[in-house]
Amino acid sequence: xxxxxxxxxxxxxxxxxxxxxxxxxxxxxxxxxxxxxxxxxxxxxxxxxxxxxxxxxxxxxxxxxxxx
Numbered sequence: 001x002x003x004x005x006x007x008x009x010x011x012x013x014x015x016x017x018x019x020x021x022x023x024x025x026x027x028x029x030x031x032x033x034x035x036x037x038x039x040x041x042x043x044x045x046x047x048x049x050x051x052x053x054x055x056x057x058x059x060x061x062x063x064x065x066x067x068x
């Protein structure tokens with residue numbers, strides 16, 4: 001069974017540190033000019049949050065798939 005997981009961050013540095021610590025995951029962002037905005041929005045759908053305040057506060061996400 002696969003579980004889609006994600007963790008949102010306020011800064012790119014926090015996201016990079018988390019990814020390095022875990023050793024896996026993909027970083028997506030919702031910043032101007034980002035090529036991964038659609039992926040970021042997909043992770044919001046997994047989380048179930050779409051409010052603008054959350055999106056503005058947490059523009060980075062690390063996403064991964066967990067097998068159990």
